[in-house]
Amino acid sequence: MNRFATVRQIAAAIHSGEVNARKVIENTLEVLNREDRNIHSVTHILTHEALTQADAIDALRASGATLPPLAGVPFGVKDLFDVTGHVTTAGSIVLRNNPPAQQDAVVVQRLKAAGAIPVATLNMDEFAYGFATENAHYGVTFNPRDTTRMAGGSSGGSAAAVAAGFLPFTLGSDTNGSIRVPAALCGVWGLKSTLGRLPCEGAYPFSSSLDVVGHFSNTLDDLITTFHVMDNTFPDPEPAFAALRIARLGGWFATNLSGPYRNALDKVCAELAVRHTVELPEVATARAASFLITAAEGGNLHLPRLRKQAAEYDPATSDRLLAGAMLPADTYLRAQRFRRWFRAQVHALFRDEADVLIAPAVMCEAPRRDEASVTVNGKNLSARANLGLYTQPLSLPGLPVLAVPLRNPGGLPLGLQLVAAPDREASLFAVARQLERSGLSGYSSSTKD
Amino acid sequence: MTDLKPEDIAIIQARAASINLEIPPDFLRGVMDNTALLTSFADLLEHYPLADTCEAAGDYIP
Numbered sequence: 001m002n003r004f005a006t007v008r009q010i011a012a013a014i015h016s017g018e019v020n021a022r023k024v025i026e027n028t029l030e031v032l033n034r035e036d037r038n039i040h041s042v043t044h045i046l047t048h049e050a051l052t053q054a055d056a057i058d059a060l061r062a063s064g065a066t067l068p069p070l071a072g073v074p075f076g077v078k079d080l081f082d083v084t085g086h087v088t089t090a091g092s093i094v095l096r097n098n099p100p101a102q103q104d105a106v107v108v109q110r111l112k113a114a115g116a117i118p119v120a121t122l123n124m125d126e127f128a129y130g131f132a133t134e135n136a137h138y139g140v141t142f143n144p145r146d147t148t149r150m151a152g153g154s155s156g157g158s159a160a161a162v163a164a165g166f167l168p169f170t171l172g173s174d175t176n177g178s179i180r181v182p183a184a185l186c187g188v189w190g191l192k193s194t195l196g197r198l199p200c201e202g203a204y205p206f207s208s209s210l211d212v213v214g215h216f217s218n219t220l221d222d223l224i225t226t227f228h229v230m231d232n233t234f235p236d237p238e239p240a241f242a243a244l245r246i247a248r249l250g251g252w253f254a255t256n257l258s259g260p261y262r263n264a265l266d267k268v269c270a271e272l273a274v275r276h277t278v279e280l281p282e283v284a285t286a287r288a289a290s291f292l293i294t295a296a297e298g299g300n301l302h303l304p305r306l307r308k309q310a311a312e313y314d315p316a317t318s319d320r321l322l323a324g325a326m327l328p329a330d331t332y333l334r335a336q337r338f339r340r341w342f343r344a345q346v347h348a349l350f351r352d353e354a355d356v357l358i359a360p361a362v363m364c365e366a367p368r369r370d371e372a373s374v375t376v377n378g379k380n381l382s383a384r385a386n387l388g389l390y391t392q393p394l395s396l397p398g399l400p401v402l403a404v405p406l407r408n409p410g411g412l413p414l415g416l417q418l419v420a421a422p423d424r425e426a427s428l429f430a431v432a433r434q435l436e437r438s439g440l441s442g443y444s445s446s447t448k449d
Numbered sequence: 450m451t452d453l454k455p456e457d458i459a460i461i462q463a464r465a466a467s468i469n470l471e472i473p474p475d476f477l478r479g480v481m482d483n484t485a486l487l488t489s490f491a492d493l494l495e496h497y498p499l500a501d502t503c504e505a506a507g508d509y510i511p
Contacts, residue, residue: 285493292491
């Protein structure tokens with residue numbers, strides 16, 4: 001099978017007997033061992049466990065039993081998901097002496113119950129605090145579309161492994177944009193579902209009131225299929241595209257955009273016949289609140305260890321966690337009160353004006369790793385801290401957001417955010433299907449595409 | 450790179466001490482830069498008026 005085979009193609013081939021699960025997993029392991037040195041997306045390969053599970057799938061098929069839907073499909077997990085028998089390190093060395101996980105994270109359990117096979121843990125910013133996947137302990141993950149460019153973070157290993165064709169889907173987490181940013185920079189699909197919809201049990205926390213687990217894939221169908229397995233639900237009927245009220249987010253989300261991004265958004269809105277632009281209120285304050293809640297909750301979580309072993313943290317993480325730990329309770333509570341107000345405004349907008357909102361995921365194509373800056377309000381600022389300019393405000397209310405890769409022939413990937421009211425993931429999928437039909441979504445390296 | 454002001458260092462060290470934390474000298478600049486960033490965000494928030502009845506967001510109930 002070609003290494004960009006989709007979840008559905010792999011599952012179909014194993015179900016039909018065209019290929020067995022062991023062969024699929026052996027090929028996947030071989031690709032990871034041979035080619036990941038160019039990308040550095042992997043932190044640990046689960047060779048023995050993966051082959052054992054593959055053999056179990058093959059034995060099941062030989063017995064004549066019905067195979068589960070994702071039988072033999074390989075996937076990877078961000079380094080913060082519990083995998084039985086392994087210490088969950090969350091991209092750090094600080095937790096290395098913890099006992100191994102006694103059970104898989106709940107979403108991993110559900111995927112394994114459906115026959116999917118975890119084959120690797122994947123690189124991330126330490127404790128998910130960053131938009132770069134530059135990790136002092138485990139190295140830098142490169143963008144497979146152009147290895148001189150940032151992969152984005154914090155789930156950069158997960159996005160890069162999919163973009164490189166190593167794995168058909170991977171798990172990540174998104175607190176302030178950690179799925180949406182790397183999805184946009186690497187040109188893959190990513191989903192941050194409604195806050196609380198997918199269980200976070202067994203995923204090492206970062207900022208517990210904002211954390212969402214999610215995933216990446218190269219196709220929309222694969223993203224939807226695996227989402228419903230993790231959600232333990234059957235797919236909702238998708239609304240008719242024509243019945244959806246779609247609006248473009250203006251104001252904050254229309255400033256600081258690069259030329260290619262402006263053009264791509266115009267093209268998407270023209271294709272979808274979007275004529276309505278709406279603005280969210282107090283977006284700068286919403287971003288600030290999200291930033292502060294993250295800093296305070298992350299700092300508080302790590303405070304006991306910071307007192308004793310701050311020097312063992314990645315320097316890029318420790319300074320921020322220390323500062324966050326010292327935030328006054330007044331600031332944190334004010335941010336959470338603002339969050340309630342902002343959430344009410346956003347819910348009203350979805351009730352009165354739109355079903356799906358369109359926004360850019362980031363402001364520019366993947367920055368160069370040796371420069372690692374982005375331009376915001378005319379200033380060159382750290383990409384690591386500012387790539388979440390458009391994702392952070394949308395994290396605050398807890399909405400579902402689909403990261404859509406946009407074709408940019410001859411250029412680097414571009415990424416869109418489709419945003420819906422809580423639990424309306426099906427509306428996002430309906431709009432994404434329209435973009436897929438129009439040929440605007442996906443990734444193309446050729447100017448001919 | 451500007452010198453750190455002793456009075457700013459004293460404030461940070463006092464804040465740290467209040468939660469039984471010590472900021473090692475090598476971390477001071479980074480922590481102070483990040484504290485300044487968080488303070489700028491907190492200022493934004495401070496200027497937004499919230500009704501007394503607007504409670505902190507707890508569990509998410511869409």
